[in-house]
Amino acid sequence: MTDIIDKAAMALSAGLMLLGLVGMGILEILAGAPYSPVPITNEAGEVMATPLISPQIRTGVVLAGIAVLGLYAAYKVVTPLADDAKAGQETVAD
Amino acid sequence: MYNRELSTMSYQSGNPLVDDVEFALDGPWAAYWIAFLRVATGWWFFHAGITKIIENGLSFTYGASYMQGMTGTALGPIPVWMGNNLAWLIEPGVPLFETLIGLALIFGAVTRLAAFGGVIFMTLFWVGNAGFGHGLVNSDFMGLLLMITVIMLSAGRYYGLDAVIEKLSFVQAHPKLRYLLG
Numbered sequence: 001m002t003d004i005i006d007k008a009a010m011a012l013s014a015g016l017m018l019l020g021l022v023g024m025g026i027l028e029i030l031a032g033a034p035y036s037p038v039p040i041t042n043e044a045g046e047v048m049a050t051p052l053i054s055p056q057i058r059t060g061v062v063l064a065g066i067a068v069l070g071l072y073a074a075y076k077v078v079t080p081l082a083d084d085a086k087a088g089q090e091t092v093a094d
Numbered sequence: 095m096y097n098r099e100l101s102t103m104s105y106q107s108g109n110p111l112v113d114d115v116e117f118a119l120d121g122p123w124a125a126y127w128i129a130f131l132r133v134a135t136g137w138w139f140f141h142a143g144i145t146k147i148i149e150n151g152l153s154f155t156y157g158a159s160y161m162q163g164m165t166g167t168a169l170g171p172i173p174v175w176m177g178n179n180l181a182w183l184i185e186p187g188v189p190l191f192e193t194l195i196g197l198a199l200i201f202g203a204v205t206r207l208a209a210f211g212g213v214i215f216m217t218l219f220w221v222g223n224a225g226f227g228h229g230l231v232n233s234d235f236m237g238l239l240l241m242i243t244v245i246m247l248s249a250g251r252y253y254g255l256d257a258v259i260e261k262l263s264f265v266q267a268h269p270k271l272r273y274l275l276g
């Protein structure tokens with residue numbers, strides 16, 4: 001059974017992770033080279049072009065999504081189990 | 095409800111009248127693959143840990159200096175602070191915990207807790223290595239996703255010791271332990 005908190009955790013975590021990976025990735029490609037979040041340097045090591053969005057921001061957004069999953073896990077740990085969840089569920093393995 | 099019906103259907107692979115053929119075929123293979131992913135991920139960590147122990151014992155000094163160099167990441171000052179102040183834990187902890195996480199995943203025991211430790215490791219590797227030359231989704235991130243997948247699918251319940259451990263009366267009496275097992 002999923003309630004509003006389950007749905008909110010799913011939507012927020014997936015939303016943040018997809019925003020950091022895909023959403024900002026599309027913007028990075030549309031903005032031109034570099035297409036990945038690393039600066040382009042010449043042979044002398046001089047920075048020729050910098051990414052539109054820094055990897056700190058993008059990894060931070062993705063990690064925020066993962067942190068939502070962590071918070072959800074913590075929420076599940078501290079809240080009482082539903083009556084129908086107290087017995088172990090049979091798995092399809094055997 | 096959906097899961098219960100699904101697992102019931104998957105037991106009926108010998109019944110030609112069940113119309114959900116895909117589920118009947120997918121169930122055992124999905125379980126097999128979840129278990130395989132868990133074991134492969136475990137071996138990956140176990141190999142990384144045990145080879146460090148063989149070569150340097152429990153004094154992985156590179157770990158602390160690696161974290162001291164993790165400046166300007168999305169984790170802010172946390173890794174640098176850890177490198178500066180927790181070297182006593184990091185130097186033995188990296189090889190020890192990599193080895194233990196690997197063993198736990200291989201045998202499927204205390205799987206979710208072990209995989210949570212793996213999430214911590216892979217988060218630090220992902221932002222610390224910052225190998226983003228071909229995009230954010232790199233092998234470090236795939237490792238992070240694998241650890242989360244092990245937690246999400248409670249992979250220890252498939253051909254793992256957690257399937258046995260979770261049936262112990264102690265766990266039955268404390269069902270929340272399944273959040274650390276499974």
